[in-house]
Amino acid sequence: xxxxxxxxxxxxxxxxxxxxxxxxxxxxxxxxxxxxxxxxxxxxxxxxxxxxxxxxxxxxxxxxxxxxxxxxxxxxxxxxxxxxxxxxxxxxxxxxxxxxxxxxxxxxxxxxxxxxxxxxxxxxxxxxxxxxxxxxxxxxxxxxxxxxxxxxxxxxxxxx
Amino acid sequence: xxxxxxxxxxxxxxxxxxxxxxxxxxxxxxxxxxxxxxxxxxxxxxxxxxxxxxxxxxxxxxxxxxxxxxxxxxxxxxxxxxxxxxxxxxxxxxxxxxxxxxxxxxxxxxxxxxxxxxxxxxxxxxxxxxxxxxxxxxxxxxxxxxxxxxxxxxxxxxxxxxxxxxxxxxxxxxxxxxxxxxxxxxxxxxxxxxxxxxxxxxxxxxxxxxxxxxxxxxxxxxxxxxxxxxxxxxxxxxxxxxxxxxxxxxxxxxxxxxxxxxxxxxxxxxxxxxxxxxxxxxxxxxxxxxxxxxx
Numbered sequence: 001x002x003x004x005x006x007x008x009x010x011x012x013x014x015x016x017x018x019x020x021x022x023x024x025x026x027x028x029x030x031x032x033x034x035x036x037x038x039x040x041x042x043x044x045x046x047x048x049x050x051x052x053x054x055x056x057x058x059x060x061x062x063x064x065x066x067x068x069x070x071x072x073x074x075x076x077x078x079x080x081x082x083x084x085x086x087x088x089x090x091x092x093x094x095x096x097x098x099x100x101x102x103x104x105x106x107x108x109x110x111x112x113x114x115x116x117x118x119x120x121x122x123x124x125x126x127x128x129x130x131x132x133x134x135x136x137x138x139x140x141x142x143x144x145x146x147x148x149x150x151x152x153x154x155x156x157x158x159x160x
Numbered sequence: 161x162x163x164x165x166x167x168x169x170x171x172x173x174x175x176x177x178x179x180x181x182x183x184x185x186x187x188x189x190x191x192x193x194x195x196x197x198x199x200x201x202x203x204x205x206x207x208x209x210x211x212x213x214x215x216x217x218x219x220x221x222x223x224x225x226x227x228x229x230x231x232x233x234x235x236x237x238x239x240x241x242x243x244x245x246x247x248x249x250x251x252x253x254x255x256x257x258x259x260x261x262x263x264x265x266x267x268x269x270x271x272x273x274x275x276x277x278x279x280x281x282x283x284x285x286x287x288x289x290x291x292x293x294x295x296x297x298x299x300x301x302x303x304x305x306x307x308x309x310x311x312x313x314x315x316x317x318x319x320x321x322x323x324x325x326x327x328x329x330x331x332x333x334x335x336x337x338x339x340x341x342x343x344x345x346x347x348x349x350x351x352x353x354x355x356x357x358x359x360x361x362x363x364x365x366x367x368x369x370x371x372x373x374x375x376x377x378x379x380x381x382x383x384x385x386x387x388x389x390x391x392x393x394x395x396x397x398x399x400x401x402x403x404x405x406x407x408x409x410x411x412x413x414x415x416x417x418x419x420x421x422x423x424x425x426x427x428x429x430x431x432x433x434x435x436x437x438x439x440x441x442x443x444x445x446x447x448x449x450x451x452x453x454x455x
Contacts, residue, residue, distance in 0.1 A: 073224035
């Protein structure tokens, strides 16, 4: 319920041409002001709820994307910004390009465009908020289930 | 009789403690919200809602807990407990010196929390936090010394009930305290240890490795701290509670403007400027007061 009101984002540039990065930064400027939705660009995976990735992922940025995703605490969502991040774009056929973020981590919202406009980036992040809410419900369910399992293990002394 | 006078004259310390423990985070959170709104307005943005800090903290409570080290949460919880304890001592009318040492202890536990994890960002943040503590502590002790010289007591309730205007006796100490307040409130020229608002070279500095509930505790601890620091401002203007509250609000607004108009200092400049101000305003004020008040 409060997750929707204060989503913090982390932005990573996975070998992008910087076009989309500039647009992501532009949506934080006074002109668009993402902070009015409570959104903060944290730059720290441990504080973030939304992972914004730009660029077609290649072999050298693959591990970084995976690392950042793993370090983020649940519930979390991933937004792929720009056509390169969604499918690889014009670099799709290149030998060193994986072609999209979803080859490495699960992506929830795709924002196309070359470069994606700030309006569509904001729209994509707002769409991700609904998914974030659903993730929270799933996360709570998984947590209670894990606790029940642990209790059962403890009862039959199976965890020593 | 204003509510603040009523609070000072309240005899039941348990009631006082409950009022403080419940009201301080509410006030601190609201102040933080107003702070963000005014900062946004100064940058010609719309800004988040006033209740945004509360949304942030409630969200953090519902996130997953990632603990990299078992000493990490221990230190953060001690920081929180000692921060509440410090504020309670102050608002219950305890000894001002004890308040200052308990505040330092809370700061030490916060720095230890930074040192307890392996991240280099946390370590540098914690080192800078210690440097900041070294810079501001002399001035804060001088505040207590100055107030003792004028009123003849270290007890906060006696100082708050003192009739004369403390600000007229201690203008230099007050200016020094304002300088130090910028460090303590983690405002811009001196926000070395953690990035409060923007990106910086240390990711999030001291709080890089903290997430979920732990981060929420750090936030609430800082709200308690901010209320305590504004309470010390009130002591300078305690002769009239309206002037006192007005001074707290005006000075907080002043700090927000400083926050938005200054770039970050390096730690050397922070350290040197703070000790210079401490010597120039704080110590000089106390020496002059010593000779002026001799019978």
